[in-house]
Amino acid sequence: MRIEQNYSLLKHNTFGLDVKTKYFVEYENEADLQALFRDEYFFSQQFWHIGQGSNLLFLGDFDGIIIHSAIQGVEKIKETAGFVWLKAGAGTDWDSFVAYCVENGWGGLENLSLIPGEVGASAVQNIGAYGAEAAECIEEVHAYFLETGEKKIFSNAECAYSYRHSFFKEPENKGKYYITYVVYKLSKKPEFRLDYGNIREHLADKPVNLDTVRQAVIAIRESKLPDPKKTGNAGSFFVNPYICIAHYEGLKKHYPDMPHYPVNDEVVKVPAAWLIERCGLKGKTIGGAAVHEKQPLVIINQGNATGQDIADLAAEICRAVKEKFFIDLSPEVNFI
Numbered sequence: 001m002r003i004e005q006n007y008s009l010l011k012h013n014t015f016g017l018d019v020k021t022k023y024f025v026e027y028e029n030e031a032d033l034q035a036l037f038r039d040e041y042f043f044s045q046q047f048w049h050i051g052q053g054s055n056l057l058f059l060g061d062f063d064g065i066i067i068h069s070a071i072q073g074v075e076k077i078k079e080t081a082g083f084v085w086l087k088a089g090a091g092t093d094w095d096s097f098v099a100y101c102v103e104n105g106w107g108g109l110e111n112l113s114l115i116p117g118e119v120g121a122s123a124v125q126n127i128g129a130y131g132a133e134a135a136e137c138i139e140e141v142h143a144y145f146l147e148t149g150e151k152k153i154f155s156n157a158e159c160a161y162s163y164r165h166s167f168f169k170e171p172e173n174k175g176k177y178y179i180t181y182v183v184y185k186l187s188k189k190p191e192f193r194l195d196y197g198n199i200r201e202h203l204a205d206k207p208v209n210l211d212t213v214r215q216a217v218i219a220i221r222e223s224k225l226p227d228p229k230k231t232g233n234a235g236s237f238f239v240n241p242y243i244c245i246a247h248y249e250g251l252k253k254h255y256p257d258m259p260h261y262p263v264n265d266e267v268v269k270v271p272a273a274w275l276i277e278r279c280g281l282k283g284k285t286i287g288g289a290a291v292h293e294k295q296p297l298v299i300i301n302q303g304n305a306t307g308q309d310i311a312d313l314a315a316e317i318c319r320a321v322k323e324k325f326f327i328d329l330s331p332e333v334n335f336i
């Protein structure tokens, strides 16, 4: 177990904020984690589990313990003619895991290429992109419950996945389960989803296989999203809001070009980026934080932003969208 004191989290958050934590604890295996759960000092402090910090906003220094999993690696635990089951350590880099699956010809995650973060968080967040969601391939999640120190293996159904949501994000469960492994079930005979974003156009006349689809997704993402290694950001700051059909019909009279995606007979999803853009907020700055010029759903650190600048800009976006469209935006990013 690695323990650091008065430790900078600069390399542990993609906003690039140089905040400090009183303690940083990294566990190597499940035995380390169990030892942590027996430690009285640990429970006397405030604490928070992080992955790569690509969906977090630290509002300032953290007066407590930041925990990180160093459980890495991928093991094939079962195989049939059509599928493989892979048990991946929670601290495994997500995109390296996707690359490994693609190289081996196992399909299901290729549309989720280049999403920053780790395997553990993929199961918390139900990460999604280009018509795919992690939940479609998650078979089991191995997690420890903080309050009892006991391990529970969650089935996919028990994870209660929905759009960017899971059991682990429910207010009563948030921060209470530490994920150590995720079992993914992948297909040896992949079915490709090419009708999202511009995947089909990017492929042009190339053959369609796992590698070409992954490369197309990477190319599209690189052309649209700022690279957090160069410009601090946490990807989409807000989730796309759901509104009732009556609300949508009312807005459509004023904004006939408003994009929308039916969710069911009563609800539609509206792109938050469109709402923000129509509020004229592209490029808007507060302190060192700015709304990205190309993708208004992304808030960037121009180099000298504080966590508070970013939070203030997010609040200003919410206020403007509410005033113009009567829609409440919810942050996808976790405020710490």
Ligand SMILES: Cc1cc2nc3c(=O)[nH]c(=O)nc-3n(C[C@H](O)[C@H](O)[C@H](O)COP(=O)(O)OP(=O)(O)OC[C@H]3O[C@@H](n4cnc5c(N)ncnc54)[C@H](O)[C@@H]3O)c2cc1C
Binding pocket: 014, 048, 049, 050, 051, 052, 053, 054, 055, 056, 069, 090, 091, 115, 116, 117, 118, 119, 120, 121, 122, 124, 125, 126, 127, 128, 129, 175, 177, 178, 179, 180, 225, 226, 227, 228, 233, 234, 235, 236, 334
């Ligand atoms: C440039 C960019 C693009 C992005 N694009 C997308 C996208 O297309 N689709 C998408 O869905 N997301 C996207 N994101 C958001 C982000 O990549 C995901 O939310 C990712 O899953 C976060 O992983 P992480 O390891 O950094 O987790 P963190 O941000 O560190 O943590 C996220 C949450 O997971 C919890 N957590 C992390 N590890 C564990 C664990 N082992 N046990 C228990 N809880 C844990 C944390 O407590 C927190 O609640 C993007 C982010 C960036 C910066």
